[in-house]
Amino acid sequence: MFKIKKGDTVAVITGKDKGKQGKVVHILPEAGKAVxxxxxxxxxxxxxxxxxxxxxxxxxxxxxxxxxxxKLVCKSCNAPTKVGFSILKDKTKVRICKKCNEAI
Structure with missing residues (x-):
């Protein structure tokens, strides 16, 4: 399970576009890149x-x-955050925000 998926809102943390936010259009898993x-x-x-x-x-x-x-932008706290994983009681794996511990 990837930390960033298609349709997520992400923030750029380094490079010429540092600070910009945008929606993920396409993931290239074998190259480790995203458009x-x-x-x-x-x-x-x-x-x-x-x-x-x-x-x-x-x-x-x-x-x-x-x-x-x-970095993924959390919907509840509107800040770029690290992504963690949590397993729910019904054995499903979900991504969580490390800052506010909300499911993404």
Missing amino acids: VEGVNYVKKHKRRTQQEQQHTGIVQIEQPIQLSNL
């Missing part, structure tokens, strides 16, 4: 092709960012 909405933009130069007439020139796209550079 976060509105974070880690790079400019790509795209050449015109017969299939793509519209998206040419300099295009900004989101690049993956290391999971170690992200």
Whole structure:
């Protein structure tokens, strides 16, 4: 079970986008990276092709960012926090906030 999942709100803790928050769009588990909405933009130069007439020139796209550079934002305390795990009475494993001990 990963500490960060698709759809979570995360905060960037290091790098050029430090302090920004965004929603996780895609996880790359084998690379240990995630694509976060509105974070880690790079400019790509795209050449015109017969299939793509519209998206040419300099295009900004989101690049993956290391999971170690992200912290999950707790919904109840609205702060970047460490993630812990807890096993409930019905034997299900849930993620918890280390600051407020609430289930995420």
